[in-house]
Amino acid sequence: MSNTETCIVADIGGTNGRFGIARFIEGEKKPHIEKVSVFPCADSSGVSPMLGQYIGQLGAERPKMARLAIAGPTTARHGRLTNLGWQADAGVLETDHRLESVKLLNDFGALAGACQFLEEGTDYIQLKKGTEDSKGPISVMGPGTGFGVALLVPVENEWITVPTEGGNMAFAPSTRLEHDLTEHLRAEMGHVSVETFLCGEGIARIHRFLVDYGGSGDRGLSPAEITKLAGEGGAPSCTRAVQLFLSIVGSSAGNIALAHGATGGVFLGGGILPKIMTMVSSSDLLRRFVAKGPMQPYLDRISVNLITAKYAALIGSAVL
Missing domain, CATH: 3.30.420.40 (ATPase, nucleotide binding domain)
Structure with missing residues (x-):
């Protein structure tokens, strides 16, 4: 134009x-x-x-x-x-x-x-520093109503965007609790994808499971109510649900970064994370991002950023 x-x-x-x-x-x-x-x-x-x-x-x-x-x-x-x-x-x-x-x-x-135009501090915050690789692919992903995934690949002097349906990949649990959560949802839904948990309704699914699992809490809370109560620290079941949600974000982001070879960095977007970013520092999102056995040094070098621009x-x- x-x-x-x-x-x-x-x-x-x-x-x-x-x-x-x-x-x-x-x-x-x-x-x-x-x-x-x-x-x-x-x-x-x-x-x-x-x-x-x-x-x-x-x-x-x-x-x-x-x-x-x-x-x-x-x-x-x-x-x-x-x-x-x-x-x-x-x-x-x-x-x-x-x-x-x-x-x-x-x-x-x-x-x-849009990532090539975003400015740190104004449009995104850096959650984890990495070793800059200006010629490396960039992974872009995040939870909202669903879980979106895309790849940004440098080709000569341009960036090529590759949209994907990575959010619909089968979910891989990393802990006993996540295994039980997955089996609980599999009985109800059949296919359990990354998006099953990493979306607005996913927070509610996690919360309902934890209420049943732990025996306390209100099963009828909406995703907005859960994140609000978690941020206020007034409902242990809500806090646990958001922390587990963030753990799954970190683990899934690390898996996708490995699949993409995202040495240029990871950008997390979507409508949910900016609303709960005050809880990210107390979560194990970043620990789970790099917890990939022999590939941890590879992921240690990848920066993780949170898009805040509306x-x-x-x-x-x-x-x-």
């Missing part, structure tokens, strides 16, 4: 759809994101109505292009939101909203595309 062009960008997950206008300024690689609006998915019936709601706010000065990141497998023209069952078709969106060009992409692919995926949508 030239500096006179603008584009509608979006990051549509299982809970909210975030929309904005991306504008590129001459001489700057990082786009400016303007006019951000957030729409609850529960209030919409699909991608097209949500896009129409945003366009309706723009009035006459509406871009003719749209780049929409969605939480699920996509091609440039077709996609499906895994946790909502919504279908997205670029041709239908172009017709419905009189747009000249619509392209779809994976939401964590978009988040990965609308990073909108930047990635524009760039990609």
Whole structure:
């Protein structure tokens, strides 16, 4: 896009759809994101109505292009939101909203595309230092309504984004407690994936199991209530649930970093971790990240960062 062009960008997950206008300024690689609006998915019936709601706010000065990141497998023209069952078709969106060009992409692919523009302290915090490898792949992952995973690979002077469905890999328990948790959920759900635990509902699943396992606590708490009570230190079952959740984040992130060869670093994103980041330092997330037997020295060299920027995926949508 030239500096006179603008584009509608979006990051549509299982809970909210975030929309904005991306504008590129001459001489700057990082786009400016303007006019951000957030729409609850529960209030919409699909991608097209949500896009129409945003366009309706723009009035006459509406871009003719749209780049929409969605939480699920996509091609440039077709996609499906895994946790909502919504279908997205670029041709239908172009017709419905009189747009000249619509392209779809994976939401964590978009988040990965933004990583080259993020600034430490402003957009992310470093949880663990590593040995910088400017030519190494970068893993981007994190829990929200689901668990997204993407890979950023340097090729000559560019970064290539590889979206994946790594969150749907079978979960590998590392402790006796996690084994019991996995078997408990397997009896109920059949397939137990990383995403079974590393998502909003996953926190509630972990908490219900721990209440039954330990014999105390309220089984009916929502994920938001669990994380709130854990942060306040007022409910032992909630604190244990969040700590186990963070342990699983660390272990899974280490597994994915090994699979990706992520010597360029790991970026953790999604909607949950920034809300509970005060509990990360007291968790064993980082210990579990490196606890991979003979591969511990390899993981010791990999930095781990937590993305705190609210609308990073909108930047990635524009760039990609």
